[in-house]
Amino acid sequence: QVQLAESGGGSVQAGGSLRLSCKASGSTYSTDCMAWFRQAPGKEREGVAYIYTGVGRTYYADSVKGRFTISQDNDKNTVYLQMNSLKPEDTAMYYCAAGSFGGYCRYADWRYTYWGQGTQVTVSS
DSSP, rough: EEEEEEEEEEEEETTTTEEEEEEESGGGGOOOEEEEEOOTTTSEEEEEEEETTTTTTTEEEEETTTTEEEEEEGGGEEEEEEEEEEOOGGGGGEEEEEEEOOOOOOOGGOOOOOOOEEEEEEEEE
């Protein structure tokens, strides 16, 4: 089992920045992909950023490419999502997820096994 705990959400004005953290504990060796998903009210959950933890290979949704950066600190078992140039449409609950896929990580949410409880990000105009 893997436990995930997100932190770092909050409220910010458009153009601002936030950094989300996801600390993993438990059997983290059983997973090789970490991801951030988000879900806005009335919308489906969507993948935002993914990282193959073995080599640090990253993938991004087109909507956040160039603004968001996913990174990892293996010593701390923590994955980060640095979010810059935030827009009101980035407002959502952000979830950290972990899974095992053998190297390619950009899969739909239902493929991921472990989930955190989420952290709210609100961007005002």
